[in-house]
Amino acid sequence: MWPYPKVIAHRGGGTLSPENTLAAMQCGLDYGFSAVEFDVMLSKDGIPVLMHDPEFGRTVSGKGLVAECDAVDLQKMDAGRWFSDKFIGETVPTYEEVVRFCRVHGIWMNVEIKPSPGVEQETGRVVAELTAKLFADVSVTDVQHLPLFSSFEFPALLAAKQAAPQIPRGFLMDEINPDWRADLQELSAVALHTNHKHLNLDLARQVKDAGYGLFCYTVNTTERAKEILSWGVDAFCTDRIDLIPADF
Ligand code: G3P
Numbered sequence: 001m002w003p004y005p006k007v008i009a010h011r012g013g014g015t016l017s018p019e020n021t022l023a024a025m026q027c028g029l030d031y032g033f034s035a036v037e038f039d040v041m042l043s044k045d046g047i048p049v050l051m052h053d054p055e056f057g058r059t060v061s062g063k064g065l066v067a068e069c070d071a072v073d074l075q076k077m078d079a080g081r082w083f084s085d086k087f088i089g090e091t092v093p094t095y096e097e098v099v100r101f102c103r104v105h106g107i108w109m110n111v112e113i114k115p116s117p118g119v120e121q122e123t124g125r126v127v128a129e130l131t132a133k134l135f136a137d138v139s140v141t142d143v144q145h146l147p148l149f150s151s152f153e154f155p156a157l158l159a160a161k162q163a164a165p166q167i168p169r170g171f172l173m174d175e176i177n178p179d180w181r182a183d184l185q186e187l188s189a190v191a192l193h194t195n196h197k198h199l200n201l202d203l204a205r206q207v208k209d210a211g212y213g214l215f216c217y218t219v220n221t222t223e224r225a226k227e228i229l230s231w232g233v234d235a236f237c238t239d240r241i242d243l244i245p246a247d248f
């Protein structure tokens with residue numbers, strides 16, 4: 001059984017706020033969401049921060065790589081201006097700051113481990129170790145109050161499993177690959193996360209019949225949400241938190 005919420009705000013506040021910022025987490029809350037997905041990457045000095053792209057230029061202006069910048073400098077960077085003037089001054093938050101915000105507000109987290117190229121294992125290990133520390137007060141059986149890790153990078157999730165086996169994992173695949181059963185087994189994963197665009201009823205049934213949770217990204221219409229839920233999909237994230245309510 002899927003113990004987590006059904007509808008999850010993608011990157012914090014979907015397309016209504018600058019992704020992966022504290023303002024995005026607040027935006028999700030304002031729209032009634034108490035479940036969130038966000039992306040976590042390491043700074044040069046090994047501090048997990050919220051970031052989707054490994055290079056600057058889209059959400060943070062300038063050129064260069066996140067992996068070549070210390071956290072203290074990332075925390076000064078504007079991650080809101082690209083979105084709108086209203087968010088000027090919104091900075092890159094650390095993972096720890098966001099976990100604290102989410103826990104204070106009762107927000108459940110799908111933590112996507114998003115390594116810069118070449119540091120997959122290190123990212124998985126560091127994020128898992130910090131998560132274990134931040135949730136040391138939560139019983140391992142109380143899974144609703146633990147985050148769910150996900151990643152497209154198998155080595156990152158394997159490293160997370162080794163560092164903090166008590167934090168559950170879901171393996172992210174754009175298209176479900178033929179080896180999905182073996183991959184999920186090796187990761188001791190609880191769920192398969194996949195792009196709804198490549199999912200069909202038959203595949204959904206196979207995953208559910210195998211006893212795994214099934215999570216889809218990123219579903220932005222009510223019609224498609226209804227369709228995949230009718231196939232047995234347990235949960236999905238959405239950019240359209242204004243269109244698809246948390247209690248959909
Ligand atoms: O975790 C689901 C989804 O966020 C994966 O894609 O690129 O939006 O991180 P992306």
Ligand code: MG
Pocket residue numbers: 037038039112
């Ligand atoms: Mg993501």
